[in-house]
Amino acid sequence: MSMYRNAIWFLNGIHHYTRKGYEAASKDFEPQDLNVSVVGRSFMVTGANSGIGRATAMAIAKKGGTVHMVCRNRDKAEEARTDIVNESGNTEVYIHIVDMSQTRKVWEFAEAFKKEYPSLNVLINNAGCMVHKRELTAEGLEKNFATNTMGVYILTQTLIPLLQKSRDPRVITVSSGGMLVQKLRVDDLQSEKGYFDGVMIYAQNKRQQVVLTQHWAKANPVIHFSVMHPGWVDTPAVSSSMPQFHHMMGDRLRGVEQGADTVVWLALSRVASRTCSGQFFQDRKPVPVHLPLAWTHSSAEEIQSFVTQLETLAKAIQLQPDVDLNGPLSPSRPQFV
Numbered sequence: 661m662s663m664y665r666n667a668i669w670f671l672n673g674i675h676h677y678t679r680k681g682y683e684a685a686s687k688d689f690e691p692q693d694l695n696v697s698v699v700g701r702s703f704m705v706t707g708a709n710s711g712i713g714r715a716t717a718m719a720i721a722k723k724g725g726t727v728h729m730v731c732r733n734r735d736k737a738e739e740a741r742t743d744i745v746n747e748s749g750n751t752e753v754y755i756h757i758v759d760m761s762q763t764r765k766v767w768e769f770a771e772a773f774k775k776e777y778p779s780l781n782v783l784i785n786n787a788g789c790m791v792h793k794r795e796l797t798a799e800g801l802e803k804n805f806a807t808n809t810m811g812v813y814i815l816t817q818t819l820i821p822l823l824q825k826s827r828d829p830r831v832i833t834v835s836s837g838g839m840l841v842q843k844l845r846v847d848d849l850q851s852e853k854g855y856f857d858g859v860m861i862y863a864q865n866k867r868q869q870v871v872l873t874q875h876w877a878k879a880n881p882v883i884h885f886s887v888m889h890p891g892w893v894d895t896p897a898v899s900s901s902m903p904q905f906h907h908m909m910g911d912r913l914r915g916v917e918q919g920a921d922t923v924v925w926l927a928l929s930r931v932a933s934r935t936c937s938g939q940f941f942q943d944r945k946p947v948p949v950h951l952p953l954a955w956t957h958s959s960a961e962e963i964q965s966f967v968t969q970l971e972t973l974a975k976a977i978q979l980q981p982d983v984d985l986n987g988p989l990s991p992s993r994p995q996f997v
């Protein structure tokens with residue numbers, strides 16, 4: 661990626677992704693879009709205990725929706741649930757403990773959910789991470805890829821049949837504008853080649869989410885798919901994974917409700933479901949998935965190769981004999997990276 665393109669992206673971010681960017685964009689919002697009741701509709705939100713996910717779960721609970729919080733840490737999840745229930749007065753808020761980086765567990769959870777619940781109206785893939793060191797999960801996947809891409813892929817793919825039989829089904833994935841500087845790298849999905857730069861690997865995963873959303877939208881016309889950028893938001897992920905950026909941006913960062921606004925709008929509003937499926941949103945508007953003149957476009961063959969690789973990896977993990985997810989890497993375990 662050229663320095664030039666990087667600089668353009670950053671300047672664009674200062675203009676649009678900050679608190680000021682939100683305030684300017686929100687002047688065009690229609691307040692009645694969110695004047696809805698979603699009593700009886702169910703929403704699954706991953707990473708619902710913190711930041712954008714928590715603000716989204718809170719907003720949905722306030723509109724009467726049933727919320728399934730998918731979190732990896734029980735204490736944090738319980739604390740967030742208590743706040744959500746107290747503030748919204750809605751007790752239809754349920755916790756599911758799942759680590760999204762553990763592919764097999766994600767699959768087992770989704771299969772069990774499908775059996776237990778008759779419907780799921782909206783899936784919100786929000787959980788995400790930026791790990792700066794190359795780390796493998798017990799299943800042999802690179803950690804960022806496992807969480808941001810494989811977890812999203814397997815949860816969505818497994819829940820599609822349930823979503824399909826539910827009313828007005830939607831899938832929203834929280835990506836990032838950072839993906840604009842990445843082209844899908846089909847020959848290196850798990851960042852084995854070259855220097856391991858956590859920020860760029862995260863951006864590559866976020867590009868993968870955009871490509872997956874476009875693929876799903878084509879393959880599943882009954883479900884409304886969207887992917888979005890929340891802007892630059894003051895959350896624990898940013899302060900811990902990008903401390904310098906967090907410090908530099910200070911109070912120019914968006915608040916969590918501002919970051920969650922487009923997720924909530926995509927999940928709740930009637931007007932969102934009438935937009936074309938498969939688009940990338942920023943501040944309630946579809947925006948291009950490539951910078952002007954960028955070399956980030958993928959061919960149909962590249963997209964097919966990406967999806968095939970995901971399917972193959974997912975199948976291999978589903979068929980894998982039980983692994984001790986907390987144990988050290990066993991040499992007999994299949995390695996996918």
Ligand SMILES: NC(=O)c1ccc[n+]([C@@H]2O[C@H](COP(=O)([O-])OP(=O)(O)OC[C@H]3O[C@@H](n4cnc5c(N)ncnc54)[C@H](OP(=O)(O)O)[C@@H]3O)[C@@H](O)[C@H]2O)c1
Nearest residue numbers: 707710711712732759760761786787788836892893895897
């Ligand atoms: N903040 C921004 O400026 C920004 C910009 C672009 C995109 N995003 C995206 O927004 C989404 C939400 O992030 P955030 O900024 O709101 O950060 P956050 O407050 O730190 O929330 C991240 C959430 O993801 C959960 N999570 C991470 N890894 C997980 C795993 N393996 N299994 C289950 N849950 C996991 C975290 O759980 P724990 O609390 O247990 O860690 C937390 O609930 C992410 O996808 C992020 O990439 C954020």
